[in-house]
Structures are given as structure tokens and as C-alpha cells.
Amino acid sequence: MRIGTLKETYAADEALFDTRTQRIWLALFFLGLVLFPFTVGEYWLYIACLVAIHVISTTGLNILTGFTGLVSLGQAAFMGVGAYTVAVLEARLGTPTLLNILVAGFVTAGVGALVGLPSLRVKGLYLAMATIAASFILHFIFANWNSVTHGVSGINVPPAEVLGFEMARPVQLYWLIVPFAIVMVLAASNLFRTRIGRAFIAIRDRDISAEVLGIPLLRYKLMSFALSSFYAGVAGGLWAYFFRVVTPESFPFVYSIFFLAAVIVGGMGTILGGILGAVFMTLVPEVLKLAVGVLSPVLPDAVAILSPVRTIVFGALIVGFLVFEPHGLAEIWRRTRRFFHLWPFKT
Amino acid sequence: MSIHAPLLCVDAVSLSFGGLKALSGVTFDVAPNSITAVIGPNGAGKTSLFNCISGFYTPQQGAIRFAGEDITKTHPPHRAKIGLARTFQNIALFRGMTVLDNIKLGRHAHMRTNLLDALLYWGRAQKEEVELRAEIEERVIDFLEINHIRNQPVASLAYGLRKRVELARALAMRPKILMLDEPVAGMNREETEDMARFILDVKEEWGVTILMVEHDMGMVMDISDHVVVLNFGTVIARGLPGEVTQNPDVIRAYLGGTDVEALQRRIQGREAA
Numbered sequence: 106m107r108i109g110t111l112k113e114t115y116a117a118d119e120a121l122f123d124t125r126t127q128r129i130w131l132a133l134f135f136l137g138l139v140l141f142p143f144t145v146g147e148y149w150l151y152i153a154c155l156v157a158i159h160v161i162s163t164t165g166l167n168i169l170t171g172f173t174g175l176v177s178l179g180q181a182a183f184m185g186v187g188a189y190t191v192a193v194l195e196a197r198l199g200t201p202t203l204l205n206i207l208v209a210g211f212v213t214a215g216v217g218a219l220v221g222l223p224s225l226r227v228k229g230l231y232l233a234m235a236t237i238a239a240s241f242i243l244h245f246i247f248a249n250w251n252s253v254t255h256g257v258s259g260i261n262v263p264p265a266e267v268l269g270f271e272m273a274r275p276v277q278l279y280w281l282i283v284p285f286a287i288v289m290v291l292a293a294s295n296l297f298r299t300r301i302g303r304a305f306i307a308i309r310d311r312d313i314s315a316e317v318l319g320i321p322l323l324r325y326k327l328m329s330f331a332l333s334s335f336y337a338g339v340a341g342g343l344w345a346y347f348f349r350v351v352t353p354e355s356f357p358f359v360y361s362i363f364f365l366a367a368v369i370v371g372g373m374g375t376i377l378g379g380i381l382g383a384v385f386m387t388l389v390p391e392v393l394k395l396a397v398g399v400l401s402p403v404l405p406d407a408v409a410i411l412s413p414v415r416t417i418v419f420g421a422l423i424v425g426f427l428v429f430e431p432h433g434l435a436e437i438w439r440r441t442r443r444f445f446h447l448w449p450f451k452t
Numbered sequence: 453m454s455i456h457a458p459l460l461c462v463d464a465v466s467l468s469f470g471g472l473k474a475l476s477g478v479t480f481d482v483a484p485n486s487i488t489a490v491i492g493p494n495g496a497g498k499t500s501l502f503n504c505i506s507g508f509y510t511p512q513q514g515a516i517r518f519a520g521e522d523i524t525k526t527h528p529p530h531r532a533k534i535g536l537a538r539t540f541q542n543i544a545l546f547r548g549m550t551v552l553d554n555i556k557l558g559r560h561a562h563m564r565t566n567l568l569d570a571l572l573y574w575g576r577a578q579k580e581e582v583e584l585r586a587e588i589e590e591r592v593i594d595f596l597e598i599n600h601i602r603n604q605p606v607a608s609l610a611y612g613l614r615k616r617v618e619l620a621r622a623l624a625m626r627p628k629i630l631m632l633d634e635p636v637a638g639m640n641r642e643e644t645e646d647m648a649r650f651i652l653d654v655k656e657e658w659g660v661t662i663l664m665v666e667h668d669m670g671m672v673m674d675i676s677d678h679v680v681v682l683n684f685g686t687v688i689a690r691g692l693p694g695e696v697t698q699n700p701d702v703i704r705a706y707l708g709g710t711d712v713e714a715l716q717r718r719i720q721g722r723e724a725a
Contacts, residue, residue, distance in 0.1 A: 119582060295571055296567075300556075300563045301570040
């Protein structure tokens with residue numbers, strides 16, 4: 106139980122992690138992340154890298170959709186822009202990995218800002234339609250701009266190389282992807298402690314009064330699009346190094362829906378929600394796959410029977426979340442924390 | 453009336469929506485450090501006038517000057533920056549945020565943190581945020597007596613408190629002129645008196661000029677220095693509160709008759725008009 110927290114300065118009250126308990130848990134979590142590659146096999150490291158890439162992209166979409174209230178169904182296409190940027194840079198120029206990833210972020214940010222232009226005039230479903238249209242245009246470019254993207258055959262990407270270390274396998278890439286995810290999530294949390302993050306939320310909640318407070322709507326909406334796309338671009342760049350081949354089919358439209366679902370399941374408008382949503386959406390299919398594997402000795406036809414069931418269970422879980430916990434996993438987390446703070450006085 | 457140059461001049465402003473004339477040739481001045489009330493029956497054009505001054509509507513004719521600058525065609529964010537703040541009739545707070553974050557947003561236009569600072573939360577961003585917090589706590593939150601709700605989400609607050617938070621947010625803008633759209637509508641007697649006290653204190657302690665639209669005649673007569681009466685989009689009277697209530701046009705607009713006694717009874721009876 107915690108009675109209260111004593112703070113003596115405003116700076117202490119504005120801190121991101123403001124209690125000692127929180128800092129201890131955080132330190133343990135980071136320790137766990139460091140020890141993780143030494144304790145599990147290749148398969149789980151592969152999953153961990155994929156989760157980290159999804160966390161980056163989901164956090165980006167959360168900035169745009171969850172915090173700024175602009176629904177986008179183009180996140181996968183933006184990731185594609187990032188992935189192609191990295192692939193082309195590697196194939197043509199052979200520039201260093203870290204630089205490529207950053208360039209991928211900036212190029213995608215530019216594309217995102219362009220796609221965001223209609224957002225001053227259209228909102229909600231109409232904006233979602235506009236982003237769908239943009240993502241089909243991007244997909245068309247990936248498939249048909251043969252001289253750059255090599256059309257449907259795609260581009261092979263050489264392994265990442267940082268400070269002379271070649272990173273080809275998940276066990277190595279883990280040390281590139283996870284730090285990126287951590288830094289970008291922390292940066293997003295910082296953003297919402299300052300005037301810019303507050304302006305995003307203000308636009309979501311009531312754009313008219315945001316304008317009266319001196320927030321230029323178009324500039325901030327474009328900034329949100331650009332930032333969100335920067336996250337997608339970096340995630341796409343890492344994706345390219347992770348899967349090592351980029352084709353137009355790598356970033357299907359359904360992948361954008363995956364990210365939107367992750368934001369909603371995790372909790373719109375909370376940083377934690379983006380993380381939890383990405384983890385949930387990536388892990389649950391894997392866990393269900395494992396469950397099928399465990400059952401197969403008992404039921405001889407398990408794979409044949411349960412594989413379709415797996416998809417249904419996954420879908421049902423998402424619907425269940427929308428109905429019973431509209432504020433997402435982040436809200437469940439918050440309630441659990443409150444329970445332990447108040448225990449044993451109120452349950 | 454003040455000997456100073458007016459802070460805000462509304463000069464022959466006309467606004468129409470298609471064939472509907474919302475405002476025609478509205479002219480009045482707001483003297484610095486005064487409380488000016490705009491009154492009038494429903495549909496008289498009070499809110500349209502406010503929307504012209506804060507930049508949502510651009511009048512077809514006429515000009516609006518603020519501290520000597522013609523702001524008729526500037527965008528709302530620019531007006532916020534030069535010191536125009538307003539509240540809304542149907543509270544326009546950000547429901548998903550805490551009281552503290554709502555108030556912090558008031559200072560948006562005066563802060564400098566850019567995107568990179570914000571992502572890193574280093575140097576300027578941190579310094580600015582902590583200074584802002586201190587200023588808001590010590591000047592705004594203490595002043596409006598809302599310490600106990602500062603960390604609550606706005607959505608959970610009672611109506612009267614929300615109105616107060618909206619005033620707090622407007623004050624955080626460090627305005628030169630504060631425009632209040634029906635600051636006490638829907639409030640009970642006690643809340644109304646609190647709000648009247650805050651408005652007077654804002655004028656006295658902060659030196660802020662106030663322009664308000666209000667239906668509560670009792671409060672208007674008690675605290676305003678100058679009253680402008682609108683009816684069907686035109687100014688039918690203006691002057692000191694006492695003069696305006698004697699004006700037969702005003703009485704006709706409000707009561708549909710010429711019964712001065714009845715209007716005065718209403719004002720003394722503190723009934724909402």
C-alpha cells in the first residue's frame with residue numbers, strides 16, 4: 106500500500122517516472138531485456154525483434170490516431186516507404202546502417218506529411234479513406250517503379266552492420282532493434298509532457314478551442330503525420346534489415362489494420378497502450394500456434410482442425426476487447442496498479 | 453469612461469450568412485482595464501460578434517482593431533499570441549486531459565519548445581515546463597481556488613468547476629483582453645457570486661480588460677463599467693449600466709413594452725433576464 110508520494114519540487118512532480126517503486130521495476134525490466142538473449146532460443150529472439158519493430162510502428166500510429174485523433178490506415182504503406190528507402194540505399198550506395206535507418210525515417214516523414222495534407226479539411230472516416238487511397242498509391246509505386254524498386258521481385262538487403270559487427274541473425278539484430286524501440290518509446294513519452302504533445306491532444310479533443318489557444322491546426326496536424334510516419338519509416342527500415350528482402354507484398358493493407366487494431370486493443374492515447382497493443386497483437390497468434398502444437402499429440406488432426414480456430418479465437422479476442430474494455434490493455438494495467446496501491450484497504 | 457485610447461475597437465462591423473444579417477454596423481469601444489458587457493435577447497448576434505472578434509468569422513464590412521492593430525482578417529492563433537483570450541458558452545475544455553494540462557495549454561502560444569526539444573525533454577523543454585508549472589500553480593490555480601482538482605480529468609468535474617477551469621486556461625494565456633461568453637450561465641447563486649468575484653479580481657489584480665456576454669442582468673449591472681445592448685444585430689444602446697436600463701429601446705427589446713418599472717424590478721430582483 107502506498108499512502109502518498111512526497112514531492113518537493115515541481116520538476117520532481119513533472120518527472121516521467123516519479124516514484125522509487127516505479128524506477129526499481131523499470132530497472133528490473135531493463136535488466137530482463139539485457140538478459141533475455143542469453144536465456145532463450147533463436148525462435149523467441151525472432152519474436153522479440155518482431156515485437157520491438159511493431160512497438161515502434163504502433164507507437165507512431167498512436168501519436169497520430171490515439172493522441173491527435175486522426176485515423177490513418179496507411180501505417181503499413183509508410184513502413185514500406187522506410188523499408189524501400191533502406192533497401193535502395195543499401196543496394197545503390199552502401200551507406201552505413203544507422204544512417205540508412207534515419208534517412209528512412211526522414212523520407213517517410215516527408216511522405217507522411219504529404220499524405221496528411223487533406224487532414225485540415227477532412228476528418229474521421231473521410232480521412233481514413235484518404236489514407237487508404239494514399240496507401241494504394243504507394244503500393245502501386247512499389248510494384249511498378251521498376252528502375253528503383255525492381256517491381257514485384259523486390260530488393261534483397263544485405264545484413265546490417267554497426268561498428269563493424271555484422272548483424273544477420275535475430276540474436277544480433279536484437280541489440281539493434283530493441284534499443285531503437287526503447288529510445289523511440291521514451292521520446293514519445295517525453296513529447297506528451299510538453300506543449301507539442303498537449304497541442305496534439307487538444308486538437309483531438311476540441312479543435313476549435315485549440316485554435317483560440319494559439320495552436321495552428323494545419324501545422325500541428327502535419328507535424329503529427331510526419332512524426333508518426335517517421336516512426337513507421339524507422340520501423341520499416343529495421344524490418345528491411347530483419348527480413349532481408351523487401352517486396353510490394355511485404356506491406357499489405359491488412360498490415361495497416363493490424364497496427365490500428367494494436368492501438369485500439371492496447372489503449373488509444375496512452376504510450377503504454379501502444380506497447381501493450383503491439384505485444385498482444387504479435388504474441389497472441391504465436392501463443393495460439395504453440396497451443397495447437399501442444400495439443401497435436403493428443404488430437405491427431407489438431408493442426409488441421411485448430412488452425413482455422415486459431416484465427417477465429419484471435420478475432421474474438423479483439424472483439425471482446427472492444428466490447429468489454431474499450432480503453433484497452435493500458436486501462437487493465439492501470440486498474441491492477443491501483444489495486445496494489447490501495448491493498449489491503451480497498452479491493 | 454477612460455481617457456486612454458480604447459484597447460479594442462469594433463468599427464461598423466457587418467456580418468451576414470447568405471441573406472441573414474447577423475450583425476449590421478456594430479460599433480463600440482472597449483476601454484482598457486474596464487468590464488464591458490454585451491447584452492441582448494437571444495439571437496441578437498452576441499455570439500456572432502464574439503466569433504468575429506476571436507477570428508472564427510470574418511466580417512464582410514468593418515474593422516476590428518486591437519491595441520491599434522487591425523486584426524479583422526488575422527487567424528485565431530495570431531490573436532491568441534497578441535493577447536486575446538476567450539471562453540465559450542458551452543464549455544470547450546479538452547475532456548481527455550487533466551485540469552492541469554488544460555490550463556498548461558493556455559500558455560502554448562508563448563512557449564518555444566520545438567519538436568526536437570520535446571522528444572528529448574532536455575534543456576529548454578524541461579526548463580520551460582518546470583517554469584510553466586510553477587507559474588500556473590502559484591498564479592492561476594491558487595488564485596481561482598482549484599488546487600484540489602488539479603490532477604482530475606476534466607470530464608469528471610461539475611459544471612461550475614469546469615467554467616472555472618476554462619477561466620483558468622484563459623488566464624494562463626496572460627491575456628490583455630479576456631472575452632467571456634456567458635460566464636455564469638447555468639450556475640446557482642453561490643457559484644455566480646464566486647465567478648463575479650473572480651472576474652472583478654482579474655480586472656483589479658491582473659489589470660486585464662474584460663468583455664463579456666451575459667444574460668444574468670443582476671451580475672451585469674453589478675460589475676460592468678460599460679454596457680452595450682444588441683438587438684437584431686444592431687447596437688440599440690450603450691453606456692453606463694444605469695443609463696442603459698432607462699433606455700426605452702432596451703426595455704422594448706427585452707420586454708416588448710415600455711414598462712421601465714418592470715425592467716427595474718427584474719434587475720433589482722436579480723432574476724435572469
